[in-house]
Amino acid sequence: MRKMCLLLIVLALAAFGPAPSPKKRTPGSVTMSKATLQDKIKGGWAGQVIGCTFGGPTEFKFNxxxxxxxxxxxxxxxxxxxxxxxxxxxxxxxxMDLTFVDVFEKKGLDAPVSEHAKAFANAGYMLWHANQAGRYNVLNGLKAPASGHWLNNPHADDIDFQIEADFSGLMSPGMPNTAVQIGDSIGHIMNYGDGWYGGVYVGAMYALAFVNNDVNYVVREGLKAVPAQSTFYQCIADVIKWHDQYPNDWKRTWLEIQRKWADEVGCPDGIFAPFDIDAKVNSAYIVLGLLYGQGDYTKTMQISTRAGQDSDCNPSSAGGILGTILGYNKIPAYWKQGLKEAEDIDFKYTTRSLNDVYTIGMKHALQVIERNGGKVAGDQVTMAVQTPKAVRLEQSFPGHFPTEKRAINKDLTSEYTANFEGNGFIVVGDTRPKAQMGSYEYESNYVGKLEVYVDEKLVETASQPASFTRRRYDLTWSYKLPSGKHTVRLKLLNPDSEHTVRLRNLIVFGDKPILARY
Incomplete structure (x- = not known):
């Protein structure tokens, strides 16, 4: 009977959450040589480049x-x-990482979020999803954290800050809470809720990777930085649980992720489509690679890439975290072949190369260590190691479930009206020069002015730049409407013969999932 009770307890723990962290504990402080610290910082940055390069050809081709x-x-x-x-x-x-690193380098570690937002919003690079929505918001006067909030950003749960948060952990060796603090205000420029938690988790894992070489520990311990009530935590906890159940079958765990967590709620491009840029799902693929790779660089790269979706960003994060654990010198030669030839090349839109970042990253890490109870003495560095603490709970799109994706596919020349039933909507489309309709990127000084009426009440007059770097990613949206029948009317105030405002889809939200109606 006693054995039966113990068995039931074990089964219950396996069913309702991740297994406890391994008994191996990181001490309250860790001392290493400056050379070792530099090697780990180099491993983190180089690992990102390796993973991004390897997964590039498959990005969003396996959705x-x-x-x-x-x-x-x-x-x-x-x-x-x-x-x-x-x-x-x-x-x-x-x-993107280097935008924020550069601000810290030029303005100091206490640079306000306004400096980061300004640098991000005015950079010359192209952006997508939460980044572009956040950029538009900043350029149009909406400051962080409002610029990343789900009410102002339909892409709030997207992967964007997750792929940019590496810098926060690489600046904070052994200090996951400090990494989270450094990234908090920056992550809210473009994300909120699960989108922010992606960066919280990645930053925490990088920080822990400096002081513990057990990938299982890093994955589990890093998750403590995310509140257990969040869907992000629940998704990653499931991956850990499934890995415990199927330790030799990453494809089985992939299938479980797909079955339970693949439904997109926020990003319009992924609603009722196989495309999924949601942070938690792609973070699940990072963890998939780390757990099933078990410290083997090749297995980690292969699995995090072959899981699909954002398959350059996911091996980039996994490769950077594992690169930090191993250190640059222990990344297998196969994966570093040709790397030295690239380390002096400035990344596009920056004046920084990998070799520059290695040096700046070391400088910032030493400053952060000394600011947070650590010590730098001669060739030795002592880090005051932190136990991760859960951040505040945020959840995007509560009570909003996609119920309809209605094709429009017409140009807005004067007005467009649609009736729908629900508690929110997004009108998907873009504004661009007619002469560049087939172009991937486009530039123009034209800015459409779009009045948006909901139930005949003017709710906004939205600027619609015909510029790829300044565009509004979605034409207009509104959430938290009273559940029921509504009318949305769009009125273009300044139509132009050389430009088009293209209406593509109307996405409707309700207060219950579709299947809950039956």
């Missing part, structure tokens, strides 16, 4: 499906340099 082993992914000597020169936009994982 809702995994890439099987029979399909090769290229990797050869000279490939990193070739990609950095010929496919500069691939490295948004890096040049």
């Amino acid at each position: 809702g499906t995994m890439m099987n082993e029979y399909q090769p992914i290229p990797w050869y000597d000279g490939y990193i340099k070739k990609t950095m020169i010929e496919n500069v936009g691939l490295y948004d994982d890096l040049y």
Whole structure:
């Protein structure tokens, strides 16, 4: 009977949450040489470049499906340099990080979020999803954290800060709470809720990777920084649980992730579509690679990439975290082939190369260590190691569930009216020059002025720049409407014969999932 009771307790723990962290504990302080610290910082930054380069060709080409082993992914000597020169936009994982690193370098570690927001919003690079929505908000006078809040940003739960938060952990060796604090205000420029938690988690794992070489510990302990009530925590806890149940079958865990967590609620591009840029799902693929890779760099790269979706960003994060654990010198030579040839190349839109970042990263890390109870003495560095503490609870889109995705596919020449039933909507579309309709990027000084009426009440007059870097990612949206029947009317105040405001879809939200109606 006693054995039966113990068995039931074990089964209950396995069913309702991740297994406890391993008994191995990180001491209250860790001392290492400056050379070791520098090696780990280099491993973190280089690992990002390796992962981003490796996964680049497959990015969002395997949505809702995994890439099987029979399909090769290229990797050869000279490939990193070739990609950095010929496919500069691939490295948004890096040049986005460096925007904030550069502000810290020029303005100091106490630089206000306004400086980061200004640098981010006015940078020359192209942006998408939560980043572009946040940029638009900042350029149009909405400050952080409002610029990333889900009421002002339909992409609040997207992956954006998750792919940019590496800098916070690499500045905070052994100090996950400090990493989270550094990234808090910056992450809210473009994200909120699960979108912010993606960066919280990644930053915490990087910080812990300096002081513990057990990838299982880093994954589990880092999750303590995220509140257990959040859907982000619950998703990652499930991945840890499924890994415990199926320790030799990453594809089984992938299937469980897909079955339970693949439904998109926020990002319009992923609603009722296999595309999924949600932070928690892509973070699940980072964890998938780390847990099933078990410290093997090749397995980690392969699994986090072959899981699909944002398959350059996910191996970039996994590769950076594992690179920090191992250190630069212990990243296998196979993965560093050709890297030295690329380390002096400035990332596009920056004046910083990898070699620059290695140096600046070390400088910032030493400053943060000394600010937070650590000590730098001669060639030795002592870090006051922190136990992660859960941040505040935020949850985007509560009580909002997609119920309809209605195709419009017409140009707005004067007015458009639609009736719907629900508690929110998004009108998906864009404004661009007619002469550049087939172009991936476009520039123009034209700014459409769009009046938006809900139930015949003017709710906003939205600027619609015909510029790819300044565009409003979605034309208009509104949440938290009273549940029921509504009318949305759009009125273009300044139509122009050389530009088009294209209406693509109307997405409708209700207060219950569709299946709950039956």
